[in-house]
Amino acid sequence: MNDFTYYTPTKYVFGRGVESKAGELSSSIGLKKVLLVYGGGSVVRSGLLDRVKESLTASNVDFLEFGGIQPNPTDDRVYEGIEICRRENVDGMLAVGGGSVIDTAKAIALGVPYEGDFWDFYAGKLKAETALPVGVVLTIPAAGSEGSGNSVITKLDGLHKISLRTESALRPKFALMNPELTFTLPPYQTASGIADMMVHILERYFTNTPDVEITDRVAEGVLKAIIEEAPKVMANPTDYQSRANIMWSGTLAHNGICGTGRAEDWVSHAMEHEISAVYGVTHGAGLAVVVPAWMTFMARNHPFKIAQFGRRVFDVKAADDKLAATEGIEALKAFWGSLGLPVTFAGLGIEAPDIDLLVSKLHENKGEVIGGYYRLNRSDTEIIYRLMM
Numbered sequence: 283m284n285d286f287t288y289y290t291p292t293k294y295v296f297g298r299g300v301e302s303k304a305g306e307l308s309s310s311i312g313l314k315k316v317l318l319v320y321g322g323g324s325v326v327r328s329g330l331l332d333r334v335k336e337s338l339t340a341s342n343v344d345f346l347e348f349g350g351i352q353p354n355p356t357d358d359r360v361y362e363g364i365e366i367c368r369r370e371n372v373d374g375m376l377a378v379g380g381g382s383v384i385d386t387a388k389a390i391a392l393g394v395p396y397e398g399d400f401w402d403f404y405a406g407k408l409k410a411e412t413a414l415p416v417g418v419v420l421t422i423p424a425a426g427s428e429g430s431g432n433s434v435i436t437k438l439d440g441l442h443k444i445s446l447r448t449e450s451a452l453r454p455k456f457a458l459m460n461p462e463l464t465f466t467l468p469p470y471q472t473a474s475g476i477a478d479m480m481v482h483i484l485e486r487y488f489t490n491t492p493d494v495e496i497t498d499r500v501a502e503g504v505l506k507a508i509i510e511e512a513p514k515v516m517a518n519p520t521d522y523q524s525r526a527n528i529m530w531s532g533t534l535a536h537n538g539i540c541g542t543g544r545a546e547d548w549v550s551h552a553m554e555h556e557i558s559a560v561y562g563v564t565h566g567a568g569l570a571v572v573v574p575a576w577m578t579f580m581a582r583n584h585p586f587k588i589a590q591f592g593r594r595v596f597d598v599k600a601a602d603d604k605l606a607a608t609e610g611i612e613a614l615k616a617f618w619g620s621l622g623l624p625v626t627f628a629g630l631g632i633e634a635p636d637i638d639l640l641v642s643k644l645h646e647n648k649g650e651v652i653g654g655y656y657r658l659n660r661s662d663t664e665i666i667y668r669l670m671m
Contacts, residue, residue, distance in 0.1 A: 305341030381425025424475030426536025474566030575669035581607035
């Protein structure tokens with residue numbers, strides 16, 4: 283196990299009706315005026331947005347609305363939000379939604395106190411250390427952004443989709459998590475969220491760091507719980523307890539606990555970011571296509587951790603590592619397929635992907651040789667993209 287520092291300042295408030303505490307918690311961290319960031323019509327139609335606004339008003343917290351955030355959020359909305367916050371003297375952010383909304387709020391929070399271009403942080407020119415406080419009312423369990431210091435934004439000029447990772451600057455101060463708010467999610471969105479959280483665990487699980495039995499077992503336990511609870515959620519979307527387990531799994535998958543003391547990988551996310559930047563696919567669905575292909579390449583070249591995954595998570599019995607790895611991959615694909623997720627480019631609606639473009643953009647953004655579990659060059663990543671066919 284490697285030495286590590288683990289810091290998670292987020293206050294999680296979990297249960298029915300907790301969105302009514304948005305004003306109280308915003309006020310408790312000293313906020314006077316927040317930018318209320320949200321996405322499309324569901325938070326309006328459901329009455330959630332009104333309940334949050336009523337809560338803010340009752341706690342004497344002023345707010346400005348900033349709606350219409352789309353999946354795969356882009357830099358133009360971030361610039362717009364920064365300008366509003368500066369002009370109106372906003373001192374904090376309240377994100378009501380899923381990963382795209384939260385990530386946009388985080389990017390705005392980072393950009394407001396910085397005199398330059400917020401993209402400097404995403405481009406790796408500066409380390410993110412100061413940001414406005416961010417609070418969250420979670421509506422989509424998937425990205426885990428409610429508990430992480432991460433944010434993913436796409437720069438429209440060149441379609442560069444970049445993930446920024448911070449130790450503490452962008453971790454939300456609080457996250458309000460009511461599983462009932464997820465009851466009306468469409469099945470495909472629920473399934474995509476499940477894939478997303480599983481891959482957040484796998485990006486940490488597939489490591490060469492030795493003697494990490496504790497975090498291996500934590501990761502495997504959460505994965506097995508997701509696999510058990512997911513069919514219940516798909517069969518009965520209003521099953522509160524299954525929704526609660528899935529929602530909390532999404533947070534545990536990405537708040538860093540599964541990655542303590544170990545090197546991580548993140549190539550699968552990088553490869554998917556190029557697909558969703560170019561083709562606009564749902565991130566979790568894209569990951570369901572990328573990860574089995576990446577794992578297939580690893581089964582041929584570096585199978586030991588893939589084999590362990592197959593044996594411990596899907597109870598594969600094969601003694602040979604390559605065979606155990608292959609059987610584990612097939613079990614994962616079958617599980618995701620049972621949720622209605624694609625496992626090929628064609629399943630994403632991409633019949634003729636421009637693989638040369640994807641490879642070029644991937645290495646332009648991430649470097650000529652990438653990966654923690656296995657070092658991949660352009661030839662390797664081209665093979666993996668073609669395995670997605």
